[in-house]
Amino acid sequence: MNREKILQNYEASDDNLLAILHDIQDASPEHYLSAADLRAVADYLGLAYSFVYGVATFYTMFSLKPRGRHLIRVCQSPPCHLLGSTNIAKELIRLLGIGFGETSADKRFTLEMSSCLGVCGVAPAMMVNNQVYGNLTPDLIAEVIEGLRRGK
Numbered sequence: 001m002n003r004e005k006i007l008q009n010y011e012a013s014d015d016n017l018l019a020i021l022h023d024i025q026d027a028s029p030e031h032y033l034s035a036a037d038l039r040a041v042a043d044y045l046g047l048a049y050s051f052v053y054g055v056a057t058f059y060t061m062f063s064l065k066p067r068g069r070h071l072i073r074v075c076q077s078p079p080c081h082l083l084g085s086t087n088i089a090k091e092l093i094r095l096l097g098i099g100f101g102e103t104s105a106d107k108r109f110t111l112e113m114s115s116c117l118g119v120c121g122v123a124p125a126m127m128v129n130n131q132v133y134g135n136l137t138p139d140l141i142a143e144v145i146e147g148l149r150r151g152k
C-alpha cells in the first residue's frame with residue numbers, strides 16, 4: 001500500500017501518528033521512514049515536521065535510514081538475556097558477517113537489538129520482519145538465515 005492510501009485509512013488526528021508511522025514503515029521495502037514520509041505525515045496531521053521527526057527518532061523501532069530487506073531484531077531484555085541472547089547475537093554476527101546496527105553489503109540483512117518483543121515465554125527470541133522466532137538455538141538460527149538466503 002502506498003503512503004497516500006495509508007494516510008487515507010486514518011482520521012487526521014495526532015492520536016494516529018504512531019500507527020501511521022508504523023504502517024508507512026511496514027510498507028517500505030527498506031523498512032524505513034524517508035524525509036518525504038515524515039513531511040507527508042506532518043502535513044496530513046497538521047503537525048510541525050520537527051515534531052514528527054522528534055517522534056520518529058525517539059522510538060527505536062523507527063529508522064530514518066534504509067535497512068536491509070530482512071530486518072532481524074534480537075531481544076536484549078533481561079529474560080532473553082538470562083536465557084542466552086548474547087550467544088544468539090554472536091551467532092547472528094558470525095552467520096551474517098555484520099554487526100548490530102549494520103546492513104549487509106547486498107542490502108539483504110540488517111541486524112538490530114530490540115527491547116522485549118512480548119514473547120518472553122519463548123525466550124530467547126528474535127523478530128525477522130514481522131515474524132517472531134522463539135526458543136532460539138544456534139541450529140534454529142542457521143535454519144532461519146538459510147531459509148531467508150534461499151528466498152523463503
Ligand code: FES
Nearest residue numbers: 075080116117120
Ligand atoms: S524479554 Fe525477550 S521477548 Fe520479552
